[in-house]
């Protein structure tokens with residue numbers, strides 16, 4: 001009998017170790033990691049700088065709570081603040097917690113201005129997490145079923161209709177600049193959303209949990225939002241999320257308005273700081289652009305439609321993606337589905353040409369095997 005609640009339909013392998021782009025299962029078989037812990041391991045497995053930072057921090061101090069100042073947390077917040085225009089940062093443990101906190105910040109902002117608002121506009125195919133508010137903002141019946149009542153006030157719009165739906169009642173528009181779980185779909189209407197939010201006094205929130213920190217090829221998605229949420233790559237493999245708020249929101253939360261025991265844990269911050277320093281020092285977003293272009297061209301050559309940006313690409317298989325993902329795993333390559341009918345590629349930013357070609361070859365072979373060569 002399994003000791004778990006049945007939340008995960010796991011693939012039938014157990015991963016025991018990782019090195020760079022590759023992971024090894026318990027039986028000794030190596031795989032190319034094309035999914036990087038679902039967009040977490042920007043630098044791949046066991047990057048020396050991340051490991052050294054974690055070891056040093058573990059030896060020094062593992063946890064203090066947020067009752068006290070935490071030096072390494074401040075260092076990481078300072079890098080983020082500088083990166084995002086003097087932003088003010090709150091650290092959480094996960095993406096969904098960052099999104100919950102962001103919604104609280106949005107509501108508090110309007111409440112402080114004497115104009116309480118709670119209506120949130122989200123887009124079709126969005127994924128914002130699994131806690132109740134994040135789930136309410138994730139318009140997928142299979143995920144929401146059985147959890148009523150979800151928090152009210154979420155309005156779902158097709159991207160090209162979203163700007164026109166913003167009114168003086170809108171608290172915020174919450175959007176992934178490139179949707180992840182929904183199928184690596186770039187959102188083309190961010191300028192129109194920015195303009196509509198400005199016109200109606202609503203806030204614009206970017207959920208950059210999957211596409212952020214350079215994976216899309218851009219460190220900073222524009223136009224600038226009022227709030228961005230980060231997680232995944234932020235902790236370099238350890239659990240860490242963040243709300244990153246524009247300067248005009250820096251005073252919105254006052255002591256006691258929000259908090260967490262573990263958020264901004266020193267070891268997670270050390271791993272995150274080493275990761276972010278490396279992403280910046282090695283200009284890895286540029287690498288995401290060049291490697292992403294190679295990946296995209298290779299996938300398109302199979303005849304499959306491809307969507308995405310940078311090292312966040314989805315190849316649409318013309319049927320359920322699961323069998324293609326399984327056939328790729330049998331060929332020694334790990335990927336996962338997105339949007340039901342797409343195979344999602346989220347490799348480490350450090351992947352090289354050989355790794356990209358291996359991903360493409362495995363996809364092409366698996367697609368031929370499963371669909372008899374027909375894609376689209």
Ligand SMILES: Cc1ncc(COP(=O)(O)O)c(C=O)c1O
Pocket residue numbers: 038094095096097099127128129130176180181207208209210211231232
């Ligand atoms: C865009 C986006 N938002 C939110 C989340 C939720 O993050 P977490 O799983 O860390 O709670 C995810 C996770 O896949 C995501 O991709």
